[in-house]
Amino acid sequence: MEKFFGLKERGTTVRTEVLAGLTTFLTMAYITFVNPAILSDAGMDFGAVFVATCVAAAFGSLVMGLFANYPIALAPGMGLNAYFAYAVVLGMGIAWQAALGAVFVSGILFVIISVLPLREWIINAIPRSLKLAISAGIGLFLGIIALKNAGIVVDNPATLVGLGDLTSWPAILAMLGFVVMVALDWRRVPGAVIIGILVVTLIGVLLGVSEFKGVVSLPPDPLPTFLQLDIAGALQLGLVTIVFAFLFVDFFDTAGTLIGVSHRAGLLDSKGRLPRLRRALIADSSASIAGSLLGTSTTTSYIESAAGIKAGGRTGLTAVVVAGLFLACLLFSPLAQTVPGYATAPALLFVACLMARGLAELDWEDVSEYAPAVVTAITMPLTFSIADGIGFGFVTYAAIKLLAGRPQDCSVAVYLVAVLFIAKFAWIGG
Numbered sequence: 001m002e003k004f005f006g007l008k009e010r011g012t013t014v015r016t017e018v019l020a021g022l023t024t025f026l027t028m029a030y031i032t033f034v035n036p037a038i039l040s041d042a043g044m045d046f047g048a049v050f051v052a053t054c055v056a057a058a059f060g061s062l063v064m065g066l067f068a069n070y071p072i073a074l075a076p077g078m079g080l081n082a083y084f085a086y087a088v089v090l091g092m093g094i095a096w097q098a099a100l101g102a103v104f105v106s107g108i109l110f111v112i113i114s115v116l117p118l119r120e121w122i123i124n125a126i127p128r129s130l131k132l133a134i135s136a137g138i139g140l141f142l143g144i145i146a147l148k149n150a151g152i153v154v155d156n157p158a159t160l161v162g163l164g165d166l167t168s169w170p171a172i173l174a175m176l177g178f179v180v181m182v183a184l185d186w187r188r189v190p191g192a193v194i195i196g197i198l199v200v201t202l203i204g205v206l207l208g209v210s211e212f213k214g215v216v217s218l219p220p221d222p223l224p225t226f227l228q229l230d231i232a233g234a235l236q237l238g239l240v241t242i243v244f245a246f247l248f249v250d251f252f253d254t255a256g257t258l259i260g261v262s263h264r265a266g267l268l269d270s271k272g273r274l275p276r277l278r279r280a281l282i283a284d285s286s287a288s289i290a291g292s293l294l295g296t297s298t299t300t301s302y303i304e305s306a307a308g309i310k311a312g313g314r315t316g317l318t319a320v321v322v323a324g325l326f327l328a329c330l331l332f333s334p335l336a337q338t339v340p341g342y343a344t345a346p347a348l349l350f351v352a353c354l355m356a357r358g359l360a361e362l363d364w365e366d367v368s369e370y371a372p373a374v375v376t377a378i379t380m381p382l383t384f385s386i387a388d389g390i391g392f393g394f395v396t397y398a399a400i401k402l403l404a405g406r407p408q409d410c411s412v413a414v415y416l417v418a419v420l421f422i423a424k425f426a427w428i429g430g
Contacts, residue, residue: 001317005069010314017071020313021321024073026191027304028322030347031057031075032329033197033339035296042085042096044295047220050333052294055222058326060287060299065319068279071309072258073322074287077300078351079138080249082145083386084297088242091384094233099242100225101234104292106246110285113251114278125413130393131252132358133373137380137389138249139355144381146348149341150174169209170342173200177346185350190307193347200343210343214334225295241424245387246288250298254284257301303354368404372397391421 007013036049053076060074088099144161147153151171156162164171177200184192204210234243258280284301291299308318359377362370376393380386398418401409 005315005317007315007317012312012314014317016312017315017317018321020071020308020318021073021325023190023310024071024302024305024308024313024318025322025325026194027307028073028075028302029191029325029329030193030197030344031078032326032332033194033336034078034344034347035076035081036336037339037341037344038081038085039096039297042089042099044096045220045224046337047333048222048225048295050336051219051222051330052225052291052296054326054329056287056291056294056296056299058323059290060283061319061323061326063286064280064283064301065316065323067316068276068283069316070258070262070276070280071313071315071318072262072280072301072305073308073319074284074299074301075326076291076296077250077253077298077302078348079142079355079386080246080300081297082142082348083138083245083249086145087385087387092242094239094242095230097228097230098233098236098239099297100229100292100295101231102239102243103246103298104229104231104289105234106243106250106298107285107288107292109243109247110251110288111282114281114285121413125411126252127369127397127410127414129362129369129373130376130397132361133376133393134249134252134386134390136356136358136373137377137393138386139352139358140377140381141352141384141386141389142348142355143352146174146345146352149348150345151342169204169207170340173204173209174342174345174349176200176203177343178349181346181350182353193350196350197339197343197347200346201339204340204343205338210338210340213338216331217334219330220333222294227293228295229292241387241391241421245385245390246298248390249386250284250288250300251281254281254301257303257305368400368406368409372400391425394418395421395425 001014002008007017032050032053035053036046039049040046057073057075064070064072064074084099088094089096144153151164151168152166152174153161154164166172177196180199181192181196184195189195201210205212233239258277287299291297359373362373364370372393375396376389379392380389383389394414394417398410398415401407
């Protein structure tokens with residue numbers, strides 16, 4: 001184990017790595033409750049998605065640990081799962097099988113990009129302000145979904161949205177859960193999100209608002225979603241932008257997470273580059289492919305891995321431990337089914353707050369940078385589409401730079417993507 005992971009070389013031990021893996025798992029275990037709840041809204045079987053979530057997370061973390069040797073865990077990504085369910089399936093009326101096919105195709109393209117030198121060109125070509133805006137926009141997208149699931153925000157014929165019944169138990173418990181999560185996180189309590197979810201669930205059961213379905217049982221049947229993807233359907237012209245959205249968000253979210261987390265761990269080289277970047281990207285993209293085959297939305301690297309790194313994790317052994325813990329979760333499907341939507345809503349809102357921090361890093365002295373970024377961020381929740389938000393961002397960024405007499409600020413890639421989105425909006429629609 002010492003030779004394989006290089007424990008001494010990175011100044012760590014087996015005990016430290018195991019504790020780090022446990023810490024990372026506690027910070028991201030909420031996905032085993034939240035992901036099935038979101039995807040089941042799209043008509044997918046809750047139990048099968050629960051199995052897919054656990055196995056995809058275990059597979060991705062294992063590959064990242066053994067192949068890339070990084071202490072970074074993976075699981076179905078927040079934001080993309082909401083986009084999958086609420087925008088693609090429910091909003092556009094596309095079958096979830098075809099949406100899974102789009103995840104598969106995006107994963108294949110991700111692998112190709114990861115293998116080719118093209119990956120560095122793409123990562124460096126997209127403006128930093130748009131990268132920050134996309135992350136923040138996904139956060140705002142999650143936020144409105146969270147408030148909707150809690151019954152705090154409801155539809156209103158006159159104003160589009162309005163305030164719900166704040167005296168209802170779901171709304172009260174959701175607000176309580178959010179406060180608990182934020183307070184525990186401020187106190188640096190590991191697993192703050194999952195603790196908040198379980199506390200709200202317990203109160204809901206005691207009040208009779210939700211039904212207790214048990215804690216432990218054999219894993220549910222995975223067949224309702226296993227290998228049910230429709231690849232041919234995903235290759236239709238109308239789904240091209242959806243495939244692009246899955247690919248684009250996953251690629252840059254992964255790249256940002258890998259760089260950011262590795263920087264905290266001191267794993268970057270003297271030039272600020274990540275060694276074995278190709279292996280890490282291949283691990284991430286292969287996890288998305290595996291996840292689509294199992295029956296879940298895009299699987300990606302988790303920024304919560306920083307918690308394990310803070311606990312001392314420095315090698316892939318940390319990720320391997322996380323993989324084992326996700327497999328152990330397969331026995332807790334009744335507990336996952338007990339968790340109601342109003343208990344997972346505060347988790348979505350909390351993640352939304354974390355992701356919205358990217359707006360603070362914008363250059364607020366340069367209107368040609370922050371204006372397209374703000375348009376990108378607010379368009380995602382208001383159109384209920386990550387893809388449309390990205391499209392508006394690229395088009396406005398390129399147009400503003402051209403009219404401002406600063407065309408050199410845009411790479412060829414930005415202009416190309418902007419033109420493609422203009423064609424998409426003109427001929428295919430939103």
